[in-house]
Amino acid sequence: MQICIISGSPKGEKSVTLQYVRFLEEAFPDHTFTVLHAGREIQALERQEEAWDGLLATVEECDGVLWATPVYVMLVPAQLKRFIELIGERNAAGVFSGKYAACLTTSIRFFDHTAHAYLHGICDDLGMRYVGFCSAHMEDLRSEAFQEQLIFFFSDFLEAIVERRPVQRVFPPLPAIEPSYAPTSPPVPVDTRGKRVAILHDGEPGSGLAAMVDGLAACCAGPVQVAHIRDAGMKGGCLGCCRCAFENTCVYDDGFSAFWEEYVVPADILVMAGTIRDRFLSAAWKQFFDRSFSNGHVPAFEGKQIGYLVEGPLGHLSNLREVLTDLATMEGANLAGIVTDESGETGAALHALAERSVRLADRGYIAPPTFPAVAGHKIFRDEIWGGMRAIFKADDRYYRQHGLYDFPTRDYPKRIVTRVTSLAMSIPAVRRDVVKNMPDYMVQPLQKSIESSRVLAERKKRR
């Protein structure tokens, strides 16, 4: 069979993900693999009709499509995102429709699930028959156990094609975007109390998004920095070269870093505004997020209030909401809110976002992390300490200085208590008592905090 590989990595042949494809190519010599470097060649695909037509012809002839891509910032690289946008803009979905599809990613398995959900949704939108995915850690190919699983995964894909297995759509089609926000009466501005507010957006003048950005800026009585991300003057997407790892300095010599320093770093309240394109924000926003990888794994939004303005059907895109939410919390920020133009209450929601952001910034409130940020921290901590620190020097320094290598094995007092408790459990009478009074033992250590809560609350009020 003819298998078409749509490679998303900007690194082309040097892509880690592509090595997994090469492994499959060797393992399945009876099938033909054609690699289309959608990520590496995005500029040519965008500008040269020939390149685009050639790619479509290859897809047209194939029996199945394997999307093979790294995970970049919780999704696919901006270059592949742009490629997917081009399919829509150029009405090329028909070429993909009816083809069997599967997805293979490499990553460190940090938000690989959101990348896969995105690709699955895209396959559904293109009318492809999505068979399944394989999410590999970037080093998995060294393990024979994984190699076996990869072979099973690909065999299953091939069999699905041969047997013409039925496939059900999982992600329902998105409703068309109906711009619903029209600013009416001028809002009562919120006193920003000296907080620095920055709104970054990619809305064109006259667009619904631009109206939301203006609407939010008008809700603020203090100065607000408003900037189009185009003004960052990015020369291109992240190249995935990881040369930034040593000093968190990107190889690109363009305006991104100055833009970041001017708008993102000083902001107490940072609002990012974008329009939904396919199942995410635009490729331009994705490029902005990817380029921020040059900050390494340092929490880049620490202590900030983050807000989003989203034009489009966010209510139908729980995956996008998850990425936006966790992007903020993973970076050490508080998610002040997300405003969309889906309901008729956008104006009121903008005002509420301004008010809430200032109030929470004033109080220094950062919501305790939930599972994704807790798990994300542990993945980064273990990956950086477990090997990446040899190259990611800036991360290593930051993790040491900020106590982020917080392995439980380093909590010696707790280890001693655990050991003693564990030994005590071998005494039958003690064990019987613990079993009988388990709920009491669980709440007992919290009593001291409750006793001191009034004092703490009074102290906070006086501040």
Ligand SMILES: Cc1cc2nc3c(=O)[nH]c(=O)nc-3n(C[C@H](O)[C@H](O)[C@H](O)COP(=O)(O)O)c2cc1C
């Ligand atoms: C810009 C950038 C962003 C990344 N974001 C993620 C991420 O969100 N989650 C993850 O698990 N790995 C992430 N990684 C790690 C890559 O997914 C991993 O190194 C992958 O194997 C690279 O594959 P490639 O060589 O095919 O491009 C990122 C790497 C880069 C360069």
